[in-house]
Amino acid sequence: EAQVTQNPRYLITVTGKKLTVTCSQNMNHEYMSWYRQDPGLGLRQIYYSMNVEVTDKGDVPEGYKVSRKEKRNFPLILESPSPNQTSLYFCASSWSGSPLHFGNGTRLTVT
């Protein structure tokens, strides 16, 4: 089954404790990206990658890192999480110009 898999689905952590949210797709998509969703703000892009070893900032990249060492994986790294990064996070992938396929989301709470 074609899918984008994110883990974990829920995560509660404390300020400053490094964490990684994993994302994997099995559709051989070139394009992958991370979004955060906050009430009243819709979804905003954090980082994107157009191919292996090619990443760039989206609209709200501060406090996040990504890497794309393999085509299928695109982890999101929070080196020192803060409470303002409490949010719902989505990973997505696509071919150029095709609709995005979204993962099921990760609910992150930073206390």
Next chain:
Amino acid sequence: AQTVTQSQPEMSVQEAETVTLSCTYDTSENNYYLFWYKQPPSRQMILVIRQEAYKQQNATENRFSVNFQKAAKSFSLKISDSQLGDTAMYFCAFMSMNYGGSQGNLIFGKGTKLSVKP
């Protein structure tokens, strides 16, 4: 920069009735895609319908159809014969066709929460 505006934060409709969700956008580009995504309480992002800007014909998917007015930069979603399962947050989104970083970046509106009442 592109922007997407959904002016109706919340709407409700009776089961079996028709409802229209509004979306306007701003762009200087001529080639782009527009989407409507549905997010039910399960929080999955589900593609409802897609429209290519170069196509004059409005897209239709079963009970869902759009009214795409390119000159007015308007992209409304009509849901016919509303069902309880249509209750969800609906997001309008824009994507550039230009090569480069903007391609694949969906610009979302803030969403419209739709409630279908029995």
